[in-house]
Amino acid sequence: MPVTFVASSQLPTQWGTFTMHGFLEPGTGKEHVVLTMGDVADGQPVLGRLHSECLTGDALFSLRCDCGFQLEAALKAIAAEGRGALLYLRQEGRGIGLMNKIRAYHLQDNGADTVEANVQLGFGADQRDYAICKPMLDHLGITSLKLLTNNPRKVNALKDIGIGVADRLPLQFGQNPHNSKYLATKAGKLGHLLGNLHQAEVE
Numbered sequence: 001m002p003v004t005f006v007a008s009s010q011l012p013t014q015w016g017t018f019t020m021h022g023f024l025e026p027g028t029g030k031e032h033v034v035l036t037m038g039d040v041a042d043g044q045p046v047l048g049r050l051h052s053e054c055l056t057g058d059a060l061f062s063l064r065c066d067c068g069f070q071l072e073a074a075l076k077a078i079a080a081e082g083r084g085a086l087l088y089l090r091q092e093g094r095g096i097g098l099m100n101k102i103r104a105y106h107l108q109d110n111g112a113d114t115v116e117a118n119v120q121l122g123f124g125a126d127q128r129d130y131a132i133c134k135p136m137l138d139h140l141g142i143t144s145l146k147l148l149t150n151n152p153r154k155v156n157a158l159k160d161i162g163i164g165v166a167d168r169l170p171l172q173f174g175q176n177p178h179n180s181k182y183l184a185t186k187a188g189k190l191g192h193l194l195g196n197l198h199q200a201e202v203e
Ligand SMILES: Nc1nc2c(ncn2[C@@H]2O[C@H](COP(=O)(O)OP(=O)(O)OP(=O)(O)O)[C@@H](O)[C@H]2O)c(=O)[nH]1
Pocket: 050, 052, 053, 054, 055, 065, 066, 067, 070, 091, 092, 093, 094, 095, 096, 101, 104, 105, 108, 114, 118, 148, 149, 150, 151, 154, 171, 186, 192
């Protein structure tokens, strides 16, 4: 899957200053972003996160999911370690896009769970493809990750594209009454490893 590196710049945040790398996927026009901190090209496993875009959670403070809380926790964890990479992947709605995610939310408002809603709309439960990560990681010199995720499919997908996964670090944040069914469905139908849903496992 071709991806073109465009430019890098500094990105100061409340947790520290990251370097922001922009990548363009010419086939789709999607613009992906990677935030790095420290030397990630030294061959040692890099604390990393593959974060799938969620406009509602990441930017609009939604409590329907856990995405915004995970995004903040991952950036904090990378800043605390002083080294790491967060790939912000434009895979809104597990790959179905924002408008279809809103359609899915409408079905969920009427009782469907997150998987049933996707299926009712004619989509797979999860349409994400992580092959897009390979050229970005190659560009950055990252060969192995300590991956912040509860999703074992991300671990397998990285291994499939030749990226080592030295460790999987749980990232459980943001449980609330509005996302309890969503989290239960992730654990029950999508294979996410969600142990104690109340426990924050990354300091
Ligand atoms: N189709 C659909 N997508 C959703 C829904 N809720 C969140 N998403 C999208 O799901 C993606 C995040 O995936 P999750 O299943 O929450 O988590 P994950 O990325 O698989 O796993 P973690 O690495 O543990 O966060 C984002 O792209 C969200 O926009 C929903 O109800 N329907």
